[in-house]
Amino acid sequence: MTEAIIHTHAAADHFDAHHGPEKGFKRWLFTTNHKDIGTLYLLFSLVMLFIGGLMALVIRAELFEPGKVLIDPEFFNQMTTMHGLIMVFGVIMPAMAGLANWMIPLMIGAPDMALPRLNNWSFWLLPFAFCLLMSTLIMSGPAPDFGWTFYAPLSTTYGPKSTDFFIFSVHMMGASSIMAALNIVVTIFNMRAPGMTWGKLPLFVWSWLVTGFLLLAVMPVLAGCVTMMLMDRHFHTSFFNAAGGGDPLLFQHVFWFFGHPEVYILILPGFGIISEVVSTFSRKRLFGYKFMVAATVLIAFIGLIVWMHHMFTTGAPITAQLYFMYATMLVAIPTGIKIFNWLATLFKGSITFETPMLFALGFLVMFTIGGFSGVMLSLVPADYQYRDSYFVVAHFHYVLVSGSLFAIFAAIYYWLPKWTGRMYSERLGQIHFWLSVIGMNLAFLPMHFLGLAGMPRRIPDYPLQFTDFNQLCTIGAFIFGMAQLVFLYIILKECVSHTKPDVSNQVWEGAKGLEWTLPSPPPYHTFETAPIVP
Amino acid sequence: MHHRILRLILFFTSALFVLTAYAESELNMPVGGTILSEEIYKLHMAGFYVCCGIGVVVFGVLIYSLIRFRKSKGAQAAHFHEHLGVEIIWTTIPFLILVALAIPATIVLGHIHNTDKSALTLKITGYQWKWKYEYLDQGISFFSVLSTTQDQINNKAKKSEWYLLEVDHEAVVPINTKIKLLITADDVIHSWWVPALGVKQDAIPGYINENWIYVTKPGTYRGQCGELCGLNHGFMPIVVKAVPQAEFDQWVKNHHPGNSFTPLQPALNPLTGDALLALGKAQYEKNCVMCHQANGAGLPPSFPALKKSRIVTGAPDAAIAFVLSGVPGTAMQAFGEQLDDQNIAAIMTYIRSAWGNSDLVKQQKYSTVIQPKDVAKVRQGSKP
């Protein structure tokens, strides 16, 4: 069965196999090539990283001192909302999808993604979705200002007019994600080269498979959520309106049923990346492959049934709180398995510290710290104090910035020489890493203390005793921002440079897998005849 | 190489010292002054120490591996890549640790939910952007609004010690008494959070959530709204004053039961235009400025301008009636329930005079000045 599908595909692809890419913008607009689409996703995510990052800096600048510094509360709320939405839906998810597009066919020995035209569409929805979303910033009246969690009734009865644009753009992002996930799952099931059995599948592919299923499970729920908002706003329903017999808590259930798995959607592909990188630069096979796969599946499964831990302070009955506390604590076990297996991979390896490895190690340390605060947050009574404070802000930035984002950096440095055929500047890479680590910890470590001392999140101004730590945070945020300019320089230099390829097929001494058997850079079409995996 | 490691250690220890220099800024969760806040604090510390313990092991192994197994030191990679035994060990040990944490958490949670045998019930309602306190047994009810001035927020005046953590009317509670809190909201979701009282409870329209406090240490406890509730989410603090029972009883006696906080209305005596204007400006800054702005221009389209507003500058009775009853389902609240006649009259006088509105009012041959008795009349008329 599998082979039959590969066959028909090879035949279909054969038609355009001999011409290279089209010239000019048409190449990018009409492309169905997984490498092109991967590049588009990654570039899009890079642009959004700087837009979302700039918003973060506006937020941090306003918080440099008590009192009004730069912007009024109205704009502040729009910034926190946009920053969150852009970083989650515009940076991390597209970057992971870009890596999947580039690497999954190369890693499983497939000529392309299974559904190339769908692939084109799922990417090209994104720029329009985000233009629509960001256009609300230049409309009269406030842009969405209710936080990226857009709780009702603040976003329904009390939402600004621009909320409808927000709803529509979330629909577009959702459609894009569903199509991308579908494509990835179908590709992994049907397009593996002969001999690429489930037991040999690289961990990056495994974790994207699991992520794909998560996306398919929860993105439609998000779509349902914003549709109910739309109905409440314009068609006189009362899903979330208490005055009309609806329930504001229903919103939170629906939102977090999507929202909690979403955080695993953001991190699981990262787990896959770290597994590849750690094993390569330890020159040692990944320890406990089967357990790593099982842990990934387990995390995803538990992730689907713990959403109410975001709602501990909403007055939930004690039985619900207890169940969700215990279930949430269980997540720590498969996550622990991951960390311990990475450690065991490093143990007795032959370790070198190239930039991808540095980011992977940074991930290992700081993601673990984020995991610790996660365990603390699962304890319901303590969560009463942490919830919606800066402690939570610190927690999710440790898992998303030094987790997902660092994993993406690791992946890019790891595979960039494969994509371009040229080695990036190791020195600049190291500078990028160290500045990021310093900036990141300076920005987010003090937030733990601020939260414990009682600073709520999403406030544009704060009492005097929070000043010192907030100033540290702001300085750290700006250092982190500067560090990304180094990254931008490295990437742009790779993109415009025309020097001859200077790396081997294998690129890294310890690298193993199908992608490293191809030339660097790989030709436009690869694996037109499926390789045989021994 | 050793020097580099030494330097790193030096760097981190000095970083630690810098951090302790910040010790005057609060670093940790407050132990607080209630039974629950202390229990929560202990649980928090238990969780923290457990994490530290695991951290030492994990980071210890990591650092050891990174130093010991460097290729530059000639390390050769071993070939092992699985071992069922260790996998079982690092699944079971964390599981046992988690069970050990879950037990105290479950016990404390049970305490939080036990609101029985309370001696006093305090109902708290969140509004955009103020809190309403109702002492159900004593019949006292009042609103509590931020008292930090706009000038302080806009850096035009020196910031007071409790900048953004001060209110006009504090909630007063007796110590050594179990007080049941009933928490709800009128418009959007808010969250009543006072760290040192160990309470954060969401205030949700349509729901009444319960929590309780038993304050053991007298003093003033401060907190802020804990759930994004719109424009002025950062400007609706909570101040609770815990006093001995006798003092609390005295406080109750001083306050007239009923809707309004002010002890016995200062009658409906007419005031001079200037007095009304001065009071009106102050009251406007407390009650209206967050939406309609100091210059009366509002933030359209969310919050309309009062400058040149037809309603404000039109017939006095209609204007008064509008402010008294608000617009249900919008952020414009029924201020008749929150302010007495004198304050409403003063605010009306102020908004009809300021920002050039007086010209429009006079063109229509109306008076800018509104007296408390005018408000009383409209209030009477609006009652069925």
Ligand SMILES: [Cu+2]
């Ligand atoms: Cu979660």
Ligand SMILES: [Cu+2]
């Ligand atoms: Cu709030």
